[in-house]
Amino acid sequence: MLIATTRTRSTVPGEMFNGERALAPAFADMTISIPPNKLRKKGQVAWPKRLPSNPATDFATVKANDLNIDEAKKWLSTSVKKAPDGSVLVFIHGFNNRFEDAVYRFAQIVHDSGVHSAPVLVTWPSRGSLLAYGYDRESTNYTRNALETLFQYLAKDPEVKEVSILAHSMGNWLALESLRQMAIRNGRLPEKFKNVMLAAPDVDVDVFRQQIADMGKQHPQFTLFVSRDDKALAFSRRVWGDVSRLGAIDPEQAPYKKELEDNKIMVIDLTKIKSGDSMNHGKFAESPEIVQLIGQRISDGQTLTDSHVGLGDQILVATSGAATAAGNVAGLVLAAPVAVVDQDTRDNYATHVGTLAGSSSAQPATTNCDQTRPTPSCKR
Structure with missing residues (x-):
C-alpha cells in the first residue's frame, strides 16, 4: 500500500510514524503479510503476539520504505496500471488509531474484500488515546489541505480512471471536509470519484447536511453505514452538545429518511449485526459479508446501487x-x-x-x- 501521512516520523526504533503533526506530508511504500485464512477469521486483524511478528500466524510488515513525492507518484502510476479498471481505493481511518492500527486494518479490509484497486492509506496524526479526542479532531482539520491536494492529483492523473473513498469514524469528517473544499474550489467534484463510503461517521448530522449541499448536485454515490448501538458515537454526541452523529441516526425516521432519499444516499443499517468490538464502532470492517460485497462492487467498477x-x-x-x-x-x-x-x-x-x-x-x-x-x- 501507499502511505500518505501528516504524521511525524518517529525516532523510536521499530516505529515508522508517531501521533504528532508533521510540517509537511510524508509518503511510504509498505507491504503487509497476512496469515492463511484457516488461521484467521475474515474481519479480524491477527495482531502479533510477540516481536518480531510470525508471518505464519500474525500480520507482519515485510516492507516499509520511505518515499519522496516523486517516488510516491511513480508507485501510484505503477499500481494503477496493475488494477484492471485503473481504480484507486483511499482509506481514511478514525479516532484513536496508532499508525500500525491504521496500516493493519486497511490491509485486512483490502485482503478480505478482494478489491483490486491501488490501495492508498491516508493516515493523520492520532495519538491513539481515548483521552486525546480533541487533539485528534483538530488533527483532521490540520490534514484537510493535504488530503485535498491528494484528491486533486488523483483527479488530474489521466491514468487514474476511478476513485473510491472509504472513511471510518472521525476520518469521515476529514474526507467530507476535503471533498467539500475541493468542490468549492473547482466548482464541482470530478466524475471519476465514484463511491464514497461513510462507515460509522463521527460527524454532526446538521453539518453533514450543509457539506452535501456545498458539494453541489453532482457528487459521488454516497453509502452510509449506521448503527444505533454505537457506544463511541453516543459518547461523541454528549461531547458535541447532544446533537445526533451521522453514524448513529435512524434512517427510517424524519427528517433523515426524506433527506437521504433526496440526496440519493444509500444507507446500510448494521444495528442488528453482532460485533466483537465492545463499542460497536467497527462493525463495518469486522463483518466479512459486508466487506466482501463492497469489495466486489468496487472491483466491478460499479456504484453500490448500480x-x-x-x-x-x-x-x-x-x-x-x-x-x-x-x-x-x-x-x-x-x-x-x-x-x-x-x-x-x-x-x-x-x-x-x-x-x-x-x-x-x-x-x-x-x-x-x-x-x-x-x-x-x-x-x-
Whole structure:
C-alpha cells in the first residue's frame, strides 16, 4: 500500500510514524503479510503476539520504505496500471488509531474484500488515546489541505480512471471536509470519484447536511453505514452538545429518511449485526459479508446501487438461504439483520417476502402513501 501521512516520523526504533503533526506530508511504500485464512477469521486483524511478528500466524510488515513525492507518484502510476479498471481505493481511518492500527486494518479490509484497486492509506496524526479526542479532531482539520491536494492529483492523473473513498469514524469528517473544499474550489467534484463510503461517521448530522449541499448536485454515490448501538458515537454526541452523529441516526425516521432519499444516499443499517468490538464502532470492517460485497462492487467498477442489482440484492442472496431453510417470512427477517435502505432493494425484498409467504403473484403489497413507513410500491 501507499502511505500518505501528516504524521511525524518517529525516532523510536521499530516505529515508522508517531501521533504528532508533521510540517509537511510524508509518503511510504509498505507491504503487509497476512496469515492463511484457516488461521484467521475474515474481519479480524491477527495482531502479533510477540516481536518480531510470525508471518505464519500474525500480520507482519515485510516492507516499509520511505518515499519522496516523486517516488510516491511513480508507485501510484505503477499500481494503477496493475488494477484492471485503473481504480484507486483511499482509506481514511478514525479516532484513536496508532499508525500500525491504521496500516493493519486497511490491509485486512483490502485482503478480505478482494478489491483490486491501488490501495492508498491516508493516515493523520492520532495519538491513539481515548483521552486525546480533541487533539485528534483538530488533527483532521490540520490534514484537510493535504488530503485535498491528494484528491486533486488523483483527479488530474489521466491514468487514474476511478476513485473510491472509504472513511471510518472521525476520518469521515476529514474526507467530507476535503471533498467539500475541493468542490468549492473547482466548482464541482470530478466524475471519476465514484463511491464514497461513510462507515460509522463521527460527524454532526446538521453539518453533514450543509457539506452535501456545498458539494453541489453532482457528487459521488454516497453509502452510509449506521448503527444505533454505537457506544463511541453516543459518547461523541454528549461531547458535541447532544446533537445526533451521522453514524448513529435512524434512517427510517424524519427528517433523515426524506433527506437521504433526496440526496440519493444509500444507507446500510448494521444495528442488528453482532460485533466483537465492545463499542460497536467497527462493525463495518469486522463483518466479512459486508466487506466482501463492497469489495466486489468496487472491483466491478460499479456504484453500490448500480442498475437493479445493488449491494442490498447481494445481501439478500447471501442471507436468503437460511430463510428458505426456515421456510417462512420470519426466517428471512432473522437471516437478514442488515437493513438496506434503497428503493430497488426494498422492491426486491418485498417480492422475496411475498414468495416465501406463498403469494401467487409475488408482487409487493401496496399501502397508503400517507403512512409513516410506505411500502416499495408507494412511489412518491
